[in-house]
Amino acid sequence: MSADAQKKASGEAAALLVEPGMVVGLGTGSTAAWFVKALAARKLDVRGVPTSEATASLARELGIPLATLDDVMSIDLTVDGADEIGPGLSLIKGGGAALLREKLVWEASKRCVVIADAAKHVKVLGKFPLPIEVVRFGHPHTGRRLADIAAEFDLPPPRLRMADRGIVVTDGGNVIYDMASGAIAEPAALAAALKAVTGVVDHGLFLDLADEALIGTDEGVVKLLP
Numbered sequence: 001m002s003a004d005a006q007k008k009a010s011g012e013a014a015a016l017l018v019e020p021g022m023v024v025g026l027g028t029g030s031t032a033a034w035f036v037k038a039l040a041a042r043k044l045d046v047r048g049v050p051t052s053e054a055t056a057s058l059a060r061e062l063g064i065p066l067a068t069l070d071d072v073m074s075i076d077l078t079v080d081g082a083d084e085i086g087p088g089l090s091l092i093k094g095g096g097a098a099l100l101r102e103k104l105v106w107e108a109s110k111r112c113v114v115i116a117d118a119a120k121h122v123k124v125l126g127k128f129p130l131p132i133e134v135v136r137f138g139h140p141h142t143g144r145r146l147a148d149i150a151a152e153f154d155l156p157p158p159r160l161r162m163a164d165r166g167i168v169v170t171d172g173g174n175v176i177y178d179m180a181s182g183a184i185a186e187p188a189a190l191a192a193a194l195k196a197v198t199g200v201v202d203h204g205l206f207l208d209l210a211d212e213a214l215i216g217t218d219e220g221v222v223k224l225l226p
């Protein structure tokens with residue numbers, strides 16, 4: 001089964017968790033897009049809180065009524081993809097540059113379900129470079145502070161994320177530095193060190209946030225708990 005078919009299966013399985021009347025956090029990325037499509041197909045009376053402009057426009061196109069995070073007191077269920085799923089459902093997210101809105105929506109949610117293809121499930125986090133969202137003002141200085149932190153963790157300096165048209169700018173107007181590592185030995189310590197840097201808005205380590213993972217595999221969708 002292709003990775004895309006596994007993503008689709010996990011998205012469709014997650015859509016079955018949604019009940020009428022729920023406020024649902026809508027993740028970002030290709031796997032989350034399968035969830036949004038499957039949710040729209042169920043035609044339930046729900047409201048979606050999108051984690052990016054891209055997801056908002058997909059949900060709008062498919063007729064899912066939307067709310068912003070400001071409009072709701074809490075979110076019943078959020079379903080979102082990940083770049084890596086490690087031990088205890090620790091995650092790396094932010095490959096799609098949406099980590100800040102994603103984390104805000106996740107933290108406002110009663111239940112968070114991560115969906116992915118089988119290749120995302122890893123023994124140790126870090127093969128996928130860790131995205132760090134940084135305020136644009138003075139970001140080269142913040143980038144140097146991040147390089148100092150990387151050195152403390154024996155990691156190479158993070159790199160500013162670029163696209164064909166120049167620097168990648170997030171929906172919140174910030175930039176992204178990607179910290180390649182190979183393996184993150186102490187995710188909690190790294191998370192705390194990154195958060196302490198002025199100019200860092202947040203990072204893609206989602207620790208103790210996922211309640212459940214639904215992973216598409218060749219043998220079907222497998223449910224994992226932390």
Ligand SMILES: O=C(CO)[C@H](O)[C@H](O)COP(=O)(O)O
Binds near residue numbers: 029031097099102
């Ligand atoms: O964190 C994310 C966006 O910021 C995505 O969930 C992550 O990049 C996974 O994307 P995909 O489902 O396309 O593999």
